[in-house]
Amino acid sequence: MNTTKHGISINIENIEDESILVLNVFGKLTHSDYESFTPALESAINQAPDSTVKLLVDISDLQGWELRAFWDDCKMGLKHNKDFKQIALLSNKNWQDIAAKVGNWFLAGELKSFGNKDDALNWLSQGT
Numbered sequence: 001m002n003t004t005k006h007g008i009s010i011n012i013e014n015i016e017d018e019s020i021l022v023l024n025v026f027g028k029l030t031h032s033d034y035e036s037f038t039p040a041l042e043s044a045i046n047q048a049p050d051s052t053v054k055l056l057v058d059i060s061d062l063q064g065w066e067l068r069a070f071w072d073d074c075k076m077g078l079k080h081n082k083d084f085k086q087i088a089l090l091s092n093k094n095w096q097d098i099a100a101k102v103g104n105w106f107l108a109g110e111l112k113s114f115g116n117k118d119d120a121l122n123w124l125s126q127g128t
Helices: 029-046 067-079 095-106 117-124
Strands: 007-013 018-029 053-065 084-090 108-115
Touching: 007 029, 007 117, 018 029, 018 067, 018 117, 029 067, 053 067, 053 117, 084 117, 108 117
Parallel strands: 018 053, 053 084, 084 108
Antiparallel strands: 007 018
16 A cells, blocks of 8 residues: 655744744645644644744655645745744755745745754744
């Protein structure tokens, strides 16, 4: 049996006094992935003070989106574009730097790409 693993997991990592929301994105995302994941993300955002959420998004194992899932991602980004203070994009993909630059046009917070998780967490825990 050949199974295809895909989805988004959400965790919170604490470094010193700093809480960082960590998303692990893997496989080819579907609309149902967003339907399952969105309530957990929105709950985490609503529990944090305004515009103070720090987010690490690990896309190292992302293989893409179905069209409807890509639209879900765009809608989520537009809805929450002012909720994040910093977003660290973690990947070993060449296009991550371009994605971070384009993302900065649409987000109120700072978006930066990293190839190493420790560097990303250090940036997030130190503030901007």
